[in-house]
Amino acid sequence: xxxxxxxLERSAGKWHKMSWEALAAxxxxxxxxxxxxxxxxxxxxLAEVAREIPGKAYAVEHDLLSDYTADGFTLALEQLxxxxxxxxxxxxxxxxxxxxxxxxxTRFGAVLLSDLVGIRVKGxxxxxxxxxxxxxxxxxxxxxxxxxxxxxxxGAYRAAESREANQEVVAFxxxxxxxxIRQKPEAPxxxxxxxxxxxxxxxxxxxxxxxxEKENIAMIEELATALGGExxxxxxICDSGWLPxxxxxxxxxxxxxxxVYMAVGISGAIQHxxxxxxxxxxxxxxxDPNAPIFEVADYGICGDLFEVVPALIEEVxxxxx
Amino acid sequence: MRIDAQGKxxxxxxxxxxxxxxxxxxxxxxxxxxEKHQGEVxxxxxxxxxxxxxxxxxxxxxxxxAIHIESDGVASTDTLGVASLLAEAIKGESPDLVLTGLQxxxxxxxxxGVVLAELLGMPHGTIIMQVEVDxxxxxxxxxxxxxxxxxxxxxxxxxxxxxxxxxxxxxxTLMGIKKAKSKELKTAPASGAGDPVAPLESVFQPQKxxxxxxxxxxxxxxxxxxxxxxxxxxxxxx
Numbered sequence: 001x002x003x004x005x006x007x008l009e010r011s012a013g014k015w016h017k018m019s020w021e022a023l024a025a026x027x028x029x030x031x032x033x034x035x036x037x038x039x040x041x042x043x044x045x046l047a048e049v050a051r052e053i054p055g056k057a058y059a060v061e062h063d064l065l066s067d068y069t070a071d072g073f074t075l076a077l078e079q080l081x082x083x084x085x086x087x088x089x090x091x092x093x094x095x096x097x098x099x100x101x102x103x104x105x106t107r108f109g110a111v112l113l114s115d116l117v118g119i120r121v122k123g124x125x126x127x128x129x130x131x132x133x134x135x136x137x138x139x140x141x142x143x144x145x146x147x148x149x150x151x152x153x154x155g156a157y158r159a160a161e162s163r164e165a166n167q168e169v170v171a172f173x174x175x176x177x178x179x180x181i182r183q184k185p186e187a188p189x190x191x192x193x194x195x196x197x198x199x200x201x202x203x204x205x206x207x208x209x210x211x212x213e214k215e216n217i218a219m220i221e222e223l224a225t226a227l228g229g230e231x232x233x234x235x236x237i238c239d240s241g242w243l244p245x246x247x248x249x250x251x252x253x254x255x256x257x258x259x260v261y262m263a264v265g266i267s268g269a270i271q272h273x274x275x276x277x278x279x280x281x282x283x284x285x286x287x288d289p290n291a292p293i294f295e296v297a298d299y300g301i302c303g304d305l306f307e308v309v310p311a312l313i314e315e316v317x318x319x320x321x
Numbered sequence: 322m323r324i325d326a327q328g329k330x331x332x333x334x335x336x337x338x339x340x341x342x343x344x345x346x347x348x349x350x351x352x353x354x355x356e357k358h359q360g361e362v363x364x365x366x367x368x369x370x371x372x373x374x375x376x377x378x379x380x381x382x383x384x385x386x387a388i389h390i391e392s393d394g395v396a397s398t399d400t401l402g403v404a405s406l407l408a409e410a411i412k413g414e415s416p417d418l419v420l421t422g423l424q425x426x427x428x429x430x431x432x433x434g435v436v437l438a439e440l441l442g443m444p445h446g447t448i449i450m451q452v453e454v455d456x457x458x459x460x461x462x463x464x465x466x467x468x469x470x471x472x473x474x475x476x477x478x479x480x481x482x483x484x485x486x487x488x489x490x491x492x493x494t495l496m497g498i499k500k501a502k503s504k505e506l507k508t509a510p511a512s513g514a515g516d517p518v519a520p521l522e523s524v525f526q527p528q529k530x531x532x533x534x535x536x537x538x539x540x541x542x543x544x545x546x547x548x549x550x551x552x553x554x555x556x557x558x559x
Contacts, residue, residue: 011466069473070435070445095466099447102400102432106439111399111519114430127522133427136322137331138527145518182444186472188465203557227558239486245468252464260557281555283547284533290322292527299550300533307540315541315548319558 002087004030004037018092020159025152026090032121050169064176069183070100076174093151110145117156134269135292154274196246202259203229210265214242226316234272250275268293343422347483352383361385367406369393380501381493392511402514404436409513419480438480445480
């Protein structure tokens with residue numbers, strides 16, 4: 001019988017929290033299709049942790065899966081899918097999934113429909129919604145392969161508040177040989193202790209590509225100072241070396257939830273939004289009225305930041321004096 | 322950005338096209354590896370006739386030669402189709418290393434490189450921030466989430482997807498542009514791609530998640546209105 005298989009992720013001995021969002025997506029889809037849903041987790045020594053998974057769970061265990069490798073995880077998951085034959089395989093859209101899931105899908109002649117924000121079930125078929133042009137437009141996609149491979153964007157589905165643990169754990173031992181695993185991973189590390197802790201700031205003023213030149217960042221810094229907040233940036237600013245990486249907000253930088261997050265000249269690509277959409281109040285200043293940042297903003301100013309920011313600095317100073 | 326009359330794609334007439342940003346970093350990484358280790362850099366691109374200008378730019382920056390898989394159908398295929406086109410053309414070249422950008426700025430599936438690795442039977446690494454070549458093996462720095470990194474070693478040939486910001490991009494020099502004119506730009510047939518298994522059915526405008534209060538007026542009026550809101554509604558000023 002066809003079913004939905006959700007592949008959960010563990011990192012550094014913990015569940016990746018997006019796993020439960022993917023599970024919510026998989027369960028919702030399965031219930032609308034009227035088919036069962038099961039989960040899988042890959043690794044080593046999973047007997048205990050697999051019991052924390054609600055519903056039926058496959059514990060895919062092997063010594064060679066103790067550290068993640070693209071080759072090891074691809075082979076192991078491929079074997080589970082061939083044996084159990086799910087019609088839908090759902091992943092959280094994490095960096096790890098981006099690394100190996102496309103490879104698994106290719107082995108089944110399928111394409112991973114990645115970074116989905118919605119799954120729409122009609123009768124016994126589904127279509128899939130995802131963003132295009134970094135969030136400026138949406139697309140509806142179909143999957144014509146016999147098996148659909150789907151990854152779910154962070155925050156697109158809400159994880160269940162509590163998880164009813166279940167004892168229905170099925171052990172699956174893949175056949176792996178060390179010679180099949182070509183990547184040799186070393187221990188994960190951080191570049192340096194972070195000198196700037198953006199997570200502690202009440203107010204963050206963040207700058208993006210719209211600032212055009214390194215010299216113009218001084219203006220944003222002045223605004224941050226006037227507001228008594230921290231200066232932050234989107235990835236391209238840090239990539240250009242205009243601000244240090246430790247001030248980067250987004251999926252590869254810090255995740256923040258301040259009282260006020262002011263995004264200046266930031267279009268709002270999803271990689272940035274996942275790092276700041278938990279802010280209590282979001283202010284967006286951007287010249288493009290269709291910029292995705294306005295989707296999440298509470299207050300918006302559509303205008304030239306080079307006019308708005310100086311005026312804002314003046315108004316803030318006036319209000320504070 | 323306007324959606325076309327069929328609701329299938331965007332109106333391309335009013336767009337200017339340029340190299341996909343992560344791909345520019347992949348090209349730069351290839352050029353720097355060549356400077357360190359010798360060898361040859363081949364730029365390869367699947368796309369319609371207009372992609373030739375991007376390929377010329379790659380040659381002007383320092384690629385030794387280029388392959389253009391000319392196809393008008395690239396936009397309507399899927400990642401497996403694009404990767405199949407590229408794999409067919411790459412096979413004959415037997416490269417030591419294949420570099421792609423981590424994702425495209427338009428569709429953003431982020432998997433052409435990984436699928437390509439599978440089709441070529443090569444190991445791969447994604448979201449790469451540093452590449453060291455040691456004989457026939459590679460040691461790369463992978464970006465993980467939340468500020469973490471990891472070194473991974475793998476044998477060559479391999480496919481790497483390169484993260485933006487891995488290096489500083491160079492500009493094409495006048496001399497480079499001149500030289501590019503005499504470099505080889507081969508056109509390869511578009512073969513290997515079947516019908517898409519993950520077709521794009523329609524394109525539409527996103528729905529707003531939140532009700533945004535837009536503050537109208539000129540810069541001064543909008544700034545004053547925002548400060549009012551921050552002071553009396555959000556209560557963070559004063």
